[in-house]
Structure formats: structure tokens, C-alpha cells
Amino acid sequence: MSKGTIIITGASAGLGAEMARRFAALGYDLGLGARRGERLAALREEITAAHPDRRVVLRVLDVTDGEAVSTAFTEIAAELGTVDRVIVNAGLGRGAAIGTGRPDVNRRTALTNFVGALAQTEAAMEIFRAQGHGHLVMISSMSALRGMRRAMTVYAATKAGVSALAEGLRSENVPGVDVSVIHPGYIRTEMNEHVAHRTRFMVDLDVGVRSMVTAIEKRRVKAYVPAWPWVPIGFLLERLPLSVVRRLT
Numbered sequence: 001m002s003k004g005t006i007i008i009t010g011a012s013a014g015l016g017a018e019m020a021r022r023f024a025a026l027g028y029d030l031g032l033g034a035r036r037g038e039r040l041a042a043l044r045e046e047i048t049a050a051h052p053d054r055r056v057v058l059r060v061l062d063v064t065d066g067e068a069v070s071t072a073f074t075e076i077a078a079e080l081g082t083v084d085r086v087i088v089n090a091g092l093g094r095g096a097a098i099g100t101g102r103p104d105v106n107r108r109t110a111l112t113n114f115v116g117a118l119a120q121t122e123a124a125m126e127i128f129r130a131q132g133h134g135h136l137v138m139i140s141s142m143s144a145l146r147g148m149r150r151a152m153t154v155y156a157a158t159k160a161g162v163s164a165l166a167e168g169l170r171s172e173n174v175p176g177v178d179v180s181v182i183h184p185g186y187i188r189t190e191m192n193e194h195v196a197h198r199t200r201f202m203v204d205l206d207v208g209v210r211s212m213v214t215a216i217e218k219r220r221v222k223a224y225v226p227a228w229p230w231v232p233i234g235f236l237l238e239r240l241p242l243s244v245v246r247r248l249t
Helices: 012-024 037-050 066-080 103-129 150-172 205-217 227-237 242-248
Strands: 004-009 028-034 056-060 084-089 133-139 177-184 222-225
Touching: 004 012, 004 066, 012 037, 012 103, 012 205, 028 037, 028 066, 056 066, 056 103, 066 103, 084 103, 084 177, 103 150, 103 177, 133 150, 133 205, 150 177, 177 205, 205 222, 222 227
Parallel strands: 004 028, 004 084, 028 056, 084 133, 133 177, 177 222
Antiparallel strands: none
């Protein structure tokens, strides 16, 4: 018997794929979306081999295409019967210092991380409002807490926007709908493996996603994960002068 149904975007690798594995092990049926269809197919084979009773529905999806996002979410809801949770996870970690000749990179990150998140949120909330219940989970970042410099500037700004979307929906207090925003610290994935060796407080994918899934299952309104050291770091980031934050990041 299924524990519920979850849509996860950006599920072909990294945080999304590992969350899919963990939620399947907990008993959830899944709707998985990502651009790389062959990776999604391999992940479905892996999950259903380990958990034969789980249903895993796939959609090849670019989250910057709002119409495609809406169609995919609607189709997944119809195929699974309902959607209990949507995890807005798809994102890019690329960036360049503003004004250094790479506006294309920053624009793509902004479109994927914020405009794409908005498209997913619209599609999820339409389903949740119609069925009268749901859990929206927004994957933000610790970098969302303050403005970041150089290659992180646009990325941090997009994640701050994601966090603001979540807070706005919590303020609206839509009946039957819970909203969570998760702020991961440095978790080792394909996206950041080129900097992992020189990044302080980096944790393995297993450790990081375990903390994320625990917070999501508890329907935490806001979570810094893993709690150590990111809860105290988050406390400091929100309060320290920018001159000090600049030296820490």
C-alpha cells in the first residue's frame, strides 16, 4: 500500500535522484521529472527493482517551459490518482560575476531556478487547490539568506526568490496546504563536485539528503540542513554585517 504520491523535479541526478530513492523506500509512489530521460529511466528501473510495489511515473521536462510543466504535473496527477506532495527541486548551480561577459550563464540560471520554480509552484498549487490538500516543498539554499558575491550572486538571488515564494504562500494560508522551504548547505553532488575538495562543511549526498527527507517528512516550515553546522551558521548569516559575511563566503 502506498504512503502517498510525490512529484520531484530535477530527479535525474543529485539531490532529486537521492530523494526519489529515499521516498520510494519510505513507501511513496513517485512522479519524476527532469531533462535527461535516459537517467530517469535508469532511476525508475533501480527503484522498482528494489521496491516492486512502487509506481514511478516519468516525464522528460524542462522547467523553464511553463506550459510543459503544467501538462506534466496534470498528467502525473491523473496517472497516480492524486498528488500529495510536490518537491520543487530542479535547478542550476552555474553563474558568473555580473558584468564579466557571461550574461547567458546568469540568465539561464535565473530562468531555471526562479522562473522554473514559479512554473512548478503554479502547477502544484492548482492541483492542491482543486483537491483541497497538499504539501509544497521548495528547495532553496543557505546562500539565499544573504547576497553573495562573484559567481554566486545570481544563484543566491534566485534562491532568495524561491524562499520568498514559499513565505508568500504560507502567508496566504491556503486551506489544506502545507508549505516547506528547505535550505541545504554544501552537499556533494555532480553539480558542485568541481569545488567539493576546497569547500568547508561539505557533506556526502547520503548525509545531506537524509537530513532533507527528515525535515520534509516532519513538514517543517523552514529547515537548514544538515542541522549541524547550518543552523548556527544560518543564525549568524542573518545577523552579521555584510563586511563579515563577505569574508566567510
